[in-house]
Amino acid sequence: MISAFFIYNQKGEVLISRLYRQDLKRSIAEIFRIQVISNTDVKAPIITLGSTSFFHVRHENLYIVALTKWNANAALVFEFCYRVINIGRSYFGKLDEEAVKANFVLIYELLDEVLDFGYPQNSEADTLKMYITTESVKSEKAIKEDSAKITIQATGAISWRRSDVKYRKNEAFIDVIESVNLLLSTQGNVLRSDVAGQIVMRAYLSGTPECKFGLNDRVLLDKDPTSRKRSGSTVEIDDCQFHQCVKLGKFDSDRNISFIPPDGEFELMRYRTSDNVSLPFKVYPVVTEIGKSKVDYKIVVKANFSSKLYANDVVISIPTPLNTTGVTCSVSSGKAKYVPGENAMIWKIQKFQGESEWTFTGEATLTAMTHKKAWSRPPISMDFQVLMFTSSGLLVRFLKVFEKSNYKSVKWVRYMTKAGNYQIRF
């Protein structure tokens, strides 16, 4: 379905060009450069010119472009582009112009493997690393496996795991990372609040372990009559998605999360909930425009979690009008300064204790503008991390590991809440 795949740099030079079908020519690359890269007004990520459709994704300083002449599955094409980026990251640490130029041979090899005749094949970086190697990757993994085994794994039902993994100490780390998204209206009403969580697992387990995993999810618990008493502390998950290792059929029938984990780090599941979100920070902004030359700010931020916990790296970005000339501000904690490049005052607090409250007062002076145009008032945005706190209240109840050899394993759990799109309109 994908007829060709290109990678351009920002200037529009072709770094990688791979044709999978004969229905177009290499020179088509030029058309994309003219129509999209040098065009300042690009309205959509998909453009059809004549009968050729161009899908593009921007990443770092690159354009990742897939072409098709078919009525292709658009979602698939974009997902695939992002997968290529992931593979690149996994191989080179970072996929940018430099990495592409330095590794173009390897990238061709990878492209050859992940797409055949325009159909995506195996795109698991871990599996690919077994048979497509560079000097650096080779030394890291040092696999000299019999290729028959590799191929069976690459096509098998558990393509994500090698069978002969061995660890002296069997450990599994679970990180529950939640991003809180908030949109607060000018009146202080919550327009939208939801939590996008991911559960990342680092599994260092020998053999082919079968894992079972439990959360305090309402649906999960209600299945289990013994724990019904505790339903006060359950969380309702709106929707969740799993890594391909999780047996979806089983989850659908009896809500069991069971899986054979890949070796090393992977994202086990992603979930989303909008029920009972406890917001870690409350922000009370008072912003008044005094005449045409001054804007007055008073912003109070209150931490809304237990005083035993701390939030780290709290950054509050308070937008100023475009014609701001100078700013005076004072804060009761942390540091604040005006960053003209971002048209915002940045207020940083290294450590923010739970249940404490800090205030920002400031004043922006404006120059007179000939063209009077209302200030669009972009929202105040926040960035923070709170350890051992989940906005949704989600907790890991258990992780069981079953393996033939019946070894003991150690499990660790960490929780973290960070800011996703935490925006407060004023």
Next chain:
Amino acid sequence: MYFCPTCSNLLLVQTDGAQQQFYCQTCPYIYPVIKTIVQRKTLDRKQVDDVLGGDEAWANVDQTEGENAELLTDLNSEYRDRRKDAVKRVIANMTVGKDVSSLFPHVVKNMQTEDLEMKKLVYLYLMNYAKSNPDLVILAVNTFVKDTDHVNPLIRALAIRTMGCIRVDKILDHLCEPLRKCLQDDNPYVRKTAAICVAKLWDLDQERAIENGFIKELQDLVSDSNPMVVANAVTALAEMQESSSTKDIFVVNVAFMNKMLAALNECTEWGQIAILTSLADYKPLDSKEAENICERVVPRLQHANGSVVLSAVRVIMIYMRHIKSEEFIKLLIKKMSPPLVTLLASAPEVQYVSLRNINLILQKRPDILQNDVRVFFCKYNDPPYVKREKLEIMIKLCNERNIEQILSELKEYASEVDVDFVRKAVRAIGRCAIMIDEASERCVNVLLDLINTKVNYVVQEAIIVIKDIFRKYPKRYEGIIEILCQNLDSLDEPEAKGSLIWIVGEYAEQINNAEELIEGFLETFLEENPQVQLQLLTATVKLFLKKPSQTQELVHRVLQSATTEIDNADTRDRAYVYWRLLSTDPRAAKAVVLSEKPPIAVEMSSISPGLLDELINNISTLASVYHKPPTAFMGNKAFSADAVKKAAAEDARDEEQIMGDDMISPTAAVGAAKNAMADLLDLDFGNESTTTNVSSPPVSLGNNSSVMQTQPAQASGPNYSADLFDFSSDMSGSSGGAFGGMGGMGGVMQPQQQSTNMSSPPVSTSNASNSGGLFGDLGSFSQPMQPQQQQQQQQQQQQQKPSGAMNDLLYLF
């Protein structure tokens, strides 16, 4: 040189006994030298300016044979590293588009190697240049065939994969045997590669694929034990089915369906998509079976890959047609909602595709996502294309319960900086008002608030929207007219201006200074855009009919200047129509011009049901993103080997065409029909003007009055004629509900036009010679249309969009 630390003078050296010391000439400072003092300074050589721009200037210059010659020596080097490096450089040159085909034999020589990386590089080169060196490819065949027997399955697969990509007939002769072997290979990796290779062969030579029985082999692979082999077999079969002429390659029957469902759970994500796509083609026997399949597909909604989710949604949406149980459908809808919402957390491009699809799903199943409107609220940093789609969906989900929320959100958007988005937000408010009767009052208030912000483009857009609200709810919000009129001066866009003029004309009796306002506009009458001119004309006539005493002179002046000084045929003709109407029978004029207009309505679904079903069949594909049937943008697909050759030849032209204009121009047919109709009007009035020429009030003459009478007779009732006179306001309306007066009339007048045509040619020619320059438009039967006219017709086309299936075809892009 050292200097004094106190007075900064140069220190001199003197001997004090055996020891040397530095001393200052002006002060008593002394520094005894007790150890060796060394000071070194290297001097930079002055940089010579590069006259020709340095190394970079050489990067893109034309190269002579030099580099290729160098590569050639390296390719033939006795050292492996050197050869490999040379091949890498060849590939690098190929990427940037340099021609390295001359090295073909030398590169191919390196094919026989145990180094897998090297082999892959050579294969990559082969795939690119085999076509330009068909004779030399035969050199490689032997190695290929040998490689398909290699002990290493990776090499076997690589060989068969590459062979399929070399589109040279000679290779095909040698491909079939190894391919057959590989299809039965005991390694699944080889089998899955071979499965795709059958599709490659099919693409080149269908006959050969059938003769060799590969279709049957591939069908057998669907029951393979390895899920990935199954997925690839399905992929290949599906592609072949699509391009086959007989359509019997892969008819999904119960047996296939069961095998695919079995493999579904264990496939890779891409395999799942392939299987889901083919499942969508299956026709379930009864409701029960459809339910069963849906149950097996539903778990896919939980997949992390958005395209798997959308493919599953497609299957479910298609099968829903066969499911009779209402409850089960409800359950499915309930299960589909959360994953759809989750898709909004993915990458912006995937979001975009999802949003376009959600839009379709909503049109088919309006009950989905009813409580989730909040997730479609735009984030400040969403890309514009995502915001636009979210806005569309917000409007679709708007109902009495959530209107308050949506309105305050839309109001928020109206204060953003992206002008285009702000306009869309304001329009959205208007659409909400027209859709939900109870909310219209609140919408109007929000619009008034926005007008008070005095931001130019917001005000203009708001006025356009308010005009539509007036048309939907006549006589309800007259009170706000005064506020609107205060913003007269800030209007500079034709559409906004036209809208306000329309309002003034329509409600002339309630506006005390209506004649002053109109008069104000009339000062610049001649310079205005035709759209505004038409509105001004209509408004003036309305004003005259409502307040005849004060405005007689005014209307006379306008009609005079419109008929004599304006070149635009539409404006001039409309002026004539009014003039004649007014002069023959003012009462009839009143009945026509001031007749009740039917209120407009917003169509919820802008897509016809037939097309919608087709698009649902294509969920997640390009068609669903564009909301157009696949045939609209794919062009003619070439499938067979000959066709490919032809296509390659056409490609060059195709590209040129792409470079030239990026959008497929609207079909000429519409233009022609409209053209004929517009000309018909021209013709009639031209006729009349030859006789009366520039005499002031055109007295009704035999021939034209008869034309005038035939029109209402043809039209079915007064509404049509009202539409005729009011059509430009229709045109400017964002709502597509009422069809344009012009377009409508075109349809009505078609038969008449033909008959007139029959008799008119002699008349029209005489006209052309008589009337000269002023009525040169007459000739436009054969001449290209005037740009303004074209513009208007395009507007009409846009407006006609929702009015029927025929237009769906015409309105491809």
